[in-house]
């Protein structure tokens with residue numbers, strides 16, 4: 491499988507305990523900074539259509555802005571109702587002050603879309 495690391499942001503674009511929306515070749519990504527460690531997930535909640543980048547990061551958990559569903563940022567696992575389906579997560583690396591996300595074509599297409 492071919493690997494496809496995509497530069498999505500610079501260090502400093504996303505502050506500690508915050509989340510921003512970035513685009514990786516058309517894939518909407520939520521990019522998190524949890525105590526200086528970066529994580530990337532699909533930006534769309536697995537419950538209904540809401541952008542997680544408009545939610546809140548609290549103690550390593552992202553809270554969806556629409557129905558307050560919560561996911562563990564490191565694993566993408568749901569923390570309880572109303573969310574039951576994990577987030578699609580993407581590997582992240584930091585190189586030369588830039589943040590890169592690995593988008594594998596098979597993984598991107600298998601990401602759960604809103605409402606499924």
Ligand code: FES
Nearest residue numbers: 535538554557559
């Ligand atoms: S859309 Fe995210 S919890 Fe409902």
